[in-house]
Amino acid sequence: MLKVAEQAIEAGMKVLAIGPRSKVPDTRFCRRGWKDATDDIANVKKWLSTDDRINLAASTFGSGICVVDVDGPKGGRAVREIAKLPRTRKSTTPNGTHRYYRYDGDLGGSITKFRPELDLLLNTYVLLPGSKHPEGGTYETADFGAPIARLPEPIADAIRAYRKKTDRPKESSKGRSGFRSGQRNNRLTSIAGALRRQGLEEGQISTALLAVNQSHCRPPLAVSEVERIAHSISSYAPEHEGLFDFMSNLTPRDVHFVWEPYLVQGAVNLLEGDPNVGKTYLLCEIAAALSSGRSLPGQDRGEPRNVLFMSAEDDPETTLVRRLMRMNADLRRISFMRKFLRLEEEVFEHIERHIAEHEVSVVIMDPLLAYMQSGIDMNKANETRPFMARLAELAKARNVTIIALRHLNKADKDKAIFRGLGSVDITAAARSAVMIGLHPEDDQTRVLVHIKHNLSERGATLLYELDGGDRSKGKVPKLVWRGESDLTAEDLAHKSNKVGRPNDASQEAQEFLRRALRTGERRIKDVVRDAERRSISDRTLRKAARTIGVVKKGQTWKLAETPL
Template sequence: MTDTDENKNAALDLTTKNLAVFPVHASGEKVKCPAVTGSWKSHSTSDPCEAALLWEQSPNAAPAIDCGKSGLVVIDVDVRPGKDGREGWEKLAAQHGGLADTPLVSTPSGGNHVYFRQRGGMEPPGCGTGSLPPSIDAKGAGGYVVGCGAVTAAGRYELIGGSLDRIAELPEWLYDMLRPADEVRQMQVRAELDAPREIEAAAAWLASDAPPAIQGLGGDNQTFKIAAELVRDRALTPETALDLMLEHYNPRCEPPWLPADLHKKVHSAVGSARGDIGSKTAEGMFGGVVAVPRPASITPVPKKSRGLQVQRLSEIETEAVDWLWPNHFARGMLNLIAGEPKIGKSQLLMHVSSVITRGGTWPSGETCSKGGVLCVQAEDAVKQTVRPRFIAAGGDPELFAVLNTTKPEDGDERALRLSHDLGDVESWLEANPEFRTVIFDPLTAYLGNADSHKDAEVRAVLTPLAAMAERLGVTVIAVHHLNKGGHGGGASGRLAGSAAFLQVARTVHMVVRDPDEPVNRRIFQVHRANLGKPTPGRSFHLEETTVPARGGITAEISRLVWGQEKTVDLDEALDTTRPKRESQVDKAMTWLRDRLAAGPVESGELELDAKGNGISRAALRRAKDELKVVTMKDRGKAFGAWYWSLPSADKLFGPVTLPEEKRLQ
């Protein structure tokens, strides 16, 4: 295996551990420098497909790990001529009772990289030495290290201890050593905590004068400074500071923080803020309460209720599931439709919308109650694709609305972000009660800055969306993509991103190719619906049609046509690692090619032989079309038999055009 192959494989292996990687030069003057255009932070990714594309563009590069995005702090124990940090590191670890089992990587210089997870609820350390011994430094937020398994001109970065599947959390003593020395001292409380006048002043400051966090312009650091001023200078408890920032500060940020992330910022500020508590309050400046020692690191334990909603089961009445389409789409819940690209998910969504808006009939026979559909979509042109497909499906355009973009006050027009704009969506739905279905195509386009591969971030977006659906009784139907597979896990393992998509949605459907007719026919089938009874899948295909367009012309478009009930093994259909079984059409093509190899055969005889070999007339017809079989009549006989032959056969009969009534049906 070449170094190029080893580095690419190492990069992909690191992504399977949810570590974000990007290419760095493996040799030359720029060795270990980013091998990407622009900021390396914008290229780092934990998605194996995206990583593979990066290495297609830089095949000779070695993988580096983005420590901040990966949630890592890596201790770099350096070895250079006259400098050796290994002894100092060993003594340091021994003084604190040793280290937990965590990955240890040898570097080409003879040094080590020691991997740790960032401490939960604390501000992630950056890069630096802090109070560490000489020749030892840390790579944290904003830094990177050459990854485990990489090969450079200097040598190999090899895992010699621990496992990347079990990375220990950064010890508290080591976290403290990475902070500047003047941050670790005891602080003094110089004012009353949560004084009403300070709360009022802080709210006004956050709403107007506090600098907002802007992505790409130091937003992380800016938010941390704001939180630190609230809990330090203004003598507010973490709980009060968080409430005020969520209400008055977060709406001004671009983009707004997820509540869980803002919670971490506030409590990190408690542990890392410098200075005395309340130093900028009136009491703190002019002599207020007696100074009381208070440690800089405070365990974030809430002192008061944060609005927990608790009910006894005896207070809750049982309700039956309210189905929009029985055993398929549930009202008041999140429902997913997943499938590979270009397989018909969006077409299916337009057909479902048309049934809803006209109060039509589902293919299983039930009548759908009529209602409006709010469409939030990002992949198709509305005028050229969305509207024509919807009209071709027979929908009522008066009950179909498209949400294109949003334009906040004093802001630029932008795409919808559920983490910020869900309240506006709910307000619109409340003002338009006839609209009781919302569709997203695809759902991942509206997650905002949430990482679609991280459970906590995905849940932080989807849980409020599901809660809104339940409050309003709205059916939410969303398109979701599949990954490229190859890692096992069956159909569930093919869902792209975090497992939270599968877990939060109440029903999950798959659109797959019909194994018997993979070219043109698809199967729509329930994959997960723990609230409904088992339901067979159903085939469909797309047919070409036209709809009226502006200027008196027609627009060509396709529409969905349902077929028969048909259930397939979804795990098998979506397993990219196992060979696909031969379809009925493939079988028919092989048989027909062999049967016609010796020359033309009478059509009636072919049909009988095909039936005897277990080949249906439909499969035979498809095979005939795929092989471009020539149809011919016995020359000179008015009522002669019709024959089939392969395109190259014209020995005995002259090719003629088969009349429509004589075509194989």
């Protein structure tokens, strides 16, 4: 396969690593899919030396090369009706042939089902000879070094005529419903995701999206944009693909960390603690260190990383950015969501695109439970497990480190690992978890304890302080590390009953209400639900509402000083 890869590169194409017996990019080598295709044969050699079972594909993006994909006798007759194909570089597929041709100008993206059993593959990638088809069979060639001929002009004209026909917006009837500007990309992406999960391939997804685009989008998107959506979504494996396999087909994968051993790369990690112990300050310190390449305790200085900081509690402008600046973060590498959205499947897809486009390697979620899909009971394992599995899938597929903050409940537990709010399955799904608490003998010192460590030895307990802050003057404290300790999570448990924001439960509820209602009125049931996630009971919350003079208007609450 290495010789074939060299011939593809010499012709002006790039080469892409594809999973064994798959058409999906192998994220071990090409993390961003086709965007990581290479024209350096040394990279291809490295891929094959790591796993010689992988498939290879030729990327035709921007190369001026297209592939005429002929499947069976019908495809042969269909292409002959347009033009006689000249001899050219060719490979044999399990169902027909791939013929490579050069063309001039812009012919757009692939056209699937251009004629019966005839696809025209442009600005995409195709499996190279030596690759194994997912359904059996091998791509072969007699001479892949043969010259690449010019695409017959009648075929180029047929492509242009097709573009002109499908790019023309249809007249919309007065009052017809559809996907309007601002909705079109999201709706088509959601449809493409649903089709991919059913096992449909890129060509089938593209055909379906083009039909929906013409019938429902007002006005229709450009064909090239629709095909881009289909191609992007098709890079993900469908749910049933590779459901079963044999251990003998696996290559052992090394475990990597962004902060060894506390934060595992490509996995979900938890950061847990009571209120008012500096959890978000610690998240800001981690984001600042990773974005700037600064070392965290126990590690050497590393390469700067891009971070997505998702916070449902702290305002980016008034809180987060000030803390990050105080901790010398590289703000150019830290992105955030301007709007709070629960992680429904469509939002997952937005996040995955952001990760791919901006090369994000760390995602922070503060707090985790706020982002759970609507309708999930956080205390039921059968409901939280699919959500956590989806997070883990995102982490592994994109090789990103997810750091999820979780509050602790107020119940006494025999083991600290069981004190996190919600089902114990949340903890079970994480590969690493740390707990934050106050030092039993010094309220000014915070303690970080490694309470779960599936993929490493337990890390040392670390101490830190929030130094130099003055809230009255608007001065943000700086997080300062104070070395290691012999304290355990159980030592922190004895201190936890004294911790609150502030200590009194009623005052904690009052502070929560002021934050929850600071932007205006909200539905009471939504506020109650969010309070329960912070282990504030309905009774305590309503008592606090009366104490601070929360105004009830129908089924909503607002602060007395907030204008209607």
